[in-house]
Amino acid sequence: MEQVFNGLQLGMILFLMAVGVTLTFGVMNLINLAHGAILMVGAFFIAFTTSTIPSFGLAVLAALFLVFTLAWLVEVLLVKHLYSKSHLDQVLATFGLSIVLNDGVIMIWGREPLYVNLPSWLEGAVQITPGFSYPLYRLAITGVAILAGLALWLLLTKSRLGMQIRGGAEKREMIGALGVNINFLFTSVFALSAILAALGGIMLGPMISVQSGMGDPLLILSLAVVVIGGVGSLKGALYAAILVGLVDTLGRMLWPVMFGDIVGNIVSNSAIYILMAVVIAIRPSGLFGRRISV
């Protein structure tokens, strides 16, 4: 039971990450390897704002605003020029960007991990059933992630911008031909995906230590999510994120029981990638992906 909660929570954070990856790929045809670094930047910003702003809520807003500004600048100055380039160029440039960001935070905040202190109203555990209590903060994270997911769904299905984004994800050329301001649309999508990643970073901050490179393992997981769900598919990102979250956390419990301690450990650390390999073998374009013609 507790593990299901944990799995959902990991899944929701991965979803926030994966949505950004899949959106930028679907709409702008951009492979963004700096996405993990943006999550990390979000975590650093929350560490910075909580240390200067006494109200936790305001600090979160301030951190989100900082990330938004940074993402906007990065898009206009660098990423914009990558859309027409090959995927290899994009990988190189965004990987370079992630190195710059990772080293940038070292230059500003140093190598020591930072810690974000929770406000007292988020600390402690809640009794859910007798004998089963769950950390309040983790519940809050899941809640916020679900809200963010809902907000995103509303934005994408009910608003004009969302319609354009969905259109862009389906047929990029058409959207351009219809006279939509592509530049503005792309910048918005990039900033939106950065904000979602940073939200993940902000929520992770108080749980784990904030340090340079902390987003990279999550980027790898969220790339796995995107591949499993189908590149460019939002629905796929949601289902795959929850699937990966559950497989990872429940697997940690089950594999050692099934295979013994040693093999179980190995399997639980690689289960997601095995899952990914199986999915690719059966459905090369992912669970919800469009068929890719090669």
Place this chain on the structure above:
Amino acid sequence: MNKILRLGVLWASLFVLFQACHVQAQNKIKVGFISAQSGPLNVLGLEQKRGVEIALDHLGGKFGSYPFEIVAADSKGNPSATVQEISRLIDKEKVDVIVGLSASNELVAGVKPISDAKVFFIGMNGGVAVNAGEQCSPYYFNAAFQNAQLTTGMGAFMSKQGVKKLYLIGADFEAGYEHTNAAKTGFKGEIVAQQFTPLTQLDFAADIAKIRASGADGVFAFYPGGLGIAFMRQWAQAGLVGKIPVFSNIALTEPTAFQAQGKSVLGTYVSTVYFAGIDNPTNKQFVQDFKAKFGRDPASYAGLAYDAMMLLDSAVKEVKGNIKDEKAFRAALKKADFQSVRGSFAFSSNNHPIINTYLTMVDERSDGSLYLKPTAIIAEKSPDDFVKKCPMK
């Protein structure tokens, strides 16, 4: 013509300058200092660096009358970076001696290439079993401890504290295996599980839930540096502090971690070979200077790094700066004629130390800051468990 002449003079003067630098550099002893300055275990390397800094302050850039320079390298907590940086130190920088290494997986990969190059190496943190046993080397001295020495006696102590069902958990690398295995020794109850998590994993929700579900009444957790901070914070967030006792060695909770861990570690018992409160004049001076510079107690990594530098100092003085004389330099290191922050210090035949292991408890000072309070001596002037397997005599 004038121009050519001027250019010629410039080149000539540059050449002379270069020569002068070169000669000067050759007179200095080059010490390679390799430690994890980045990566998942960089808390260790950064603290080692602080210990080295205090040693440099005390030595003033000279071993006795022999000037030296430090060439720093980042082992990143990963074996391949370690090997790469070691070959840079040896082949390109041509260092005379190497000190450092932070994590056990670095030692597993690093000790052999250093020994093969016939360069002396002084380890600053826990040595791994094979390097203390079968693969001991005449070029490798560990001035810190052998991993099992740090954890020895914890098994028996946990039994004494009434733990019947023990859950062992640790980071998935050499030190994780060695420390959790050492914690089993002397434990009389049932081992519920022995689990390892990747070095890069910082979210322990799933593992903490598993511990809770296992019905264990005691946990031995080996999580050094940032891992220990994340683990204990999440342990507290899960509301388990005071419900299931956590035991460990000092890697879990050090002065480096106290501020971030806060009350979650209060009352935790950890074993260690060094803590700031060890009572001898050398350590008092070291702790005082460390506090003045960095504003808190030194962690074990700093104290042990300081010891390694002082050991090197004593040996260089003993051979009068002639460290190329391998036999004499080895004998001088082995003599270990220096004032250790741990008080007594000597080497076994496998070049690993004979030292005390202490049991300490995290306690609170009147100003609310945390410190390690010694409660017992677990082992006194004791060699490591692998010395008999080492063919060196």
